[in-house]
Amino acid sequence: VLLVLEAERFFGEKKKRCSKAEMETLIDVALRHCGIGIADVEGVSCTSYLNEHLPENLRDVEYVAEGQATIAGRSFDVVILNHHLSHAAMVHAFPGETDVVIDACDGGGDFGHTHFTYRCHNHRIEQLPNKPIHDAFSSRFYDVVSRYLYGRIMSEGKLMALASLGEPRREMLDFIRGHLPLFHNLKHDEVFAQLRQ
Numbered sequence: 398v399l400l401v402l403e404a405e406r407f408f409g410e411k412k413k414r415c416s417k418a419e420m421e422t423l424i425d426v427a428l429r430h431c432g433i434g435i436a437d438v439e440g441v442s443c444t445s446y447l448n449e450h451l452p453e454n455l456r457d458v459e460y461v462a463e464g465q466a467t468i469a470g471r472s473f474d475v476v477i478l479n480h481h482l483s484h485a486a487m488v489h490a491f492p493g494e495t496d497v498v499i500d501a502c503d504g505g506g507d508f509g510h511t512h513f514t515y516r517c518h519n520h521r522i523e524q525l526p527n528k529p530i531h532d533a534f535s536s537r538f539y540d541v542v543s544r545y546l547y548g549r550i551m552s553e554g555k556l557m558a559l560a561s562l563g564e565p566r567r568e569m570l571d572f573i574r575g576h577l578p579l580f581h582n583l584k585h586d587e588v589f590a591q592l593r594q
């Protein structure tokens with residue numbers, strides 16, 4: 398890994414989602430940092446989720462797909478990764494690790510999925526089946542509750558950070574345990590209606 402470039406830090410905007418033009422800016426910065434140009438790039442891989450460099454039909458993929466993208470004026474055949482698989486692929490930054498389990502828990506991804514488990518063995522990643530515990534341990538809960546509390550998406554981190562300053566309340570714990578399927582099976586507006594009761 399030569400560079401990790403965070404759009405939030407570069408643009409100075411929390412929860413930054415890049416347009417195609419902004420992503421082109423980041424790519425240009427990365428190439429210049431590495432001392433190369435777009436003509437030197439031999440291959441491209443990218444995540445699918447909400448990626449404006451990809452056609453609409455490739456912005457959600459189950460695992461891996463192939464497609465084409467034009468980046469910095471050059472056309473590439475690209476390997477397209479599922480959003481959570483791209484998180485798991487960071488394991489390749491640690492070549493000494495040859496047998497690990499990766500738990501990717503995020504506020505959203507392709508097809509609205511929030512949780513996947515993978516195993517990387519001998520530098521090959523395979524998806525493992527989710528277990529029943531994932532119904533209780535999933536960022537879907539944090540996504541729904543943070544949207545309810547803050548009225549906007551992508552506030553899960555704020556909710557989790559502020560939760561550490563509070564104290565558990567028995568009635569809230571009982572409510573959450575008794576209603577976990579609600580958070581996982583209903584649309585946001587339907588859950589919000591239940592929470593208001």
